[in-house]
Amino acid sequence: MNMRILISNNEKEKNKEINVNMIKQSFQICEGIGELTEQKLWQLGFQNWDKILQSKMPESFSRAKWRNLQSELVKFKTILDKNDFSEFNKVCPSKLLWRSIPELFGKIAFLDIETTGLNRFRNKITTIAVYDGIQCHNFVNGKNLDDFPEFIKKFPAIATYYGKGFDIPFINHKLGIHMDQIHYDLCFLLRKVGITGGLKSIEKQFKISRGNMADLDGYSAVVLWKKYQKTKEEKYLHTLLAYNNEDVINLEPLLCIAYNKLIRKFDTPFKKLVNPVKKIPNPFIADKSVIKELKRETLSYFP
DNA sequence: GCAGATACACAGACGCCGAA
């Protein structure tokens, strides 16, 4: 059930052109190099790894520190030259992984799951949506959920909203896999720049629309799955998938917003990412009668 | 060369936050 919608998006092409080597301007990833030393290096004109490796030691550095910096950079360069992002994920400090976003833009899987509840030991996964920047892919319990582990392997990076706390531990436990990709968790990236709140409230803040599904939430997804299981009517499943897809499609502009705010906050010399202004059409459409039904029932529970 | 001062990196504790 891989749903395919092809789009042409000039913004994504622009982002590919933007400095794909931005991670190679980062020095804090090296052991013994902190924020201040990195700033100092930029001020001294050392804009990337190659410049460090080709230049003589500046006076303000000790011989030991310079040698350590160079050997660390050789290590990281070897890993990146091999495109070994899983190894890069292991050796790069997690607080700096966001700097690899431009490097991997276009290869990131935006991911979100729906479940029957919050507890990964008692509840189960109902659907998983993955947006690869071009199209949505859906995995449904009882249909093709088992295809997910093989499918997700091909992405070097994933992006979620609070996936580190919820989605990934849930997937790892339920599907018995270990996802070792680079993981951009937008909840924590946005917190770094002072933006907090749930996904829906942040979408509102940045005027990212979710059409007629604005009033649905995680609990609605639980109810939709129960109704689908009881009636087997496709309208409930399609509304659930539409909701699930809307979450992952909206993660892409949020990732750009977070990255652009981070490079400004940390006073880096990195270039901005172009925010994709055009959203792809959701391959599933939420059934209007189902939305009304959900609203009515929610009102009767909470008068 | 040594001792004290300084700068910087790093580790641990604690509290906040968001997921269905």
Add this chain to the structure above:
DNA sequence: TTCGGCGTCTGTGTATCTGC
């Protein structure tokens, strides 16, 4: 309501610098 990741704060460790 539960759980676990992350940020912030604070203290500690280490390397380097400075003055004698």
